[in-house]
Amino acid sequence: MAEGKKVRDIMAPIEEYDMVDIDSQLCDALSILKRNYETLKAQDTGSFHKTLFVTDGNNNIVGKLSMYDLIRSLVPEPAKAPEISKAYHAMLSSRALEVAEEVSDFQEHFEWLSSTFCELVKQEAHKKVKDVMNPVVKSILIEEDRINQAIYVMFKEDVRQQLVHREGKIVGVINLNTIFTELLEIVGPECHVTW
Numbered sequence: 001m002a003e004g005k006k007v008r009d010i011m012a013p014i015e016e017y018d019m020v021d022i023d024s025q026l027c028d029a030l031s032i033l034k035r036n037y038e039t040l041k042a043q044d045t046g047s048f049h050k051t052l053f054v055t056d057g058n059n060n061i062v063g064k065l066s067m068y069d070l071i072r073s074l075v076p077e078p079a080k081a082p083e084i085s086k087a088y089h090a091m092l093s094s095r096a097l098e099v100a101e102e103v104s105d106f107q108e109h110f111e112w113l114s115s116t117f118c119e120l121v122k123q124e125a126h127k128k129v130k131d132v133m134n135p136v137v138k139s140i141l142i143e144e145d146r147i148n149q150a151i152y153v154m155f156k157e158d159v160r161q162q163l164v165h166r167e168g169k170i171v172g173v174i175n176l177n178t179i180f181t182e183l184l185e186i187v188g189p190e191c192h193v194t195w
Contacts, residue, residue: 007144007145010178011171011172012172012174014171014173019055020053022054022063022130023129025129026125051065053065065134074120141165154176162175
């Protein structure tokens, strides 16, 4: 029964995830994800993790690269920059100058929106994994934690994929899918939701 289950009972073993080196090209990561997707599609079974874990030269996990990270990387850095302070504009004596600078800033930050998706992807696809990945947050989850603790940590830390440790070594991943699967196991029959 689910009542006594621990994180170890529902986590995905770390070995299920593919790893990519921090200095690899983004194209290498895309190749791994495409291969996994094609394999899954052909077999129509199994699991397909849309996240790769990033390793350093010592094979330590230092980051993760998800589909979200890949797509977020298409937005150039100038578009991610914070807007110019309103206080700066308040100091200007001419509203015309302020408007001209705002328009210029806006055009610079969002010029990429006028390019085609194809152009954008080709331009950004040759970045390195380290330029796109999210560094892993040191997880405080261990295998013996209760599922409620995992949920608390996931939302407190705002990390959808928490790494699970055993004696300081990463042994698994708990994510929204594993928790949702467990939720369906518990209330599925009661709600007339079956697999």
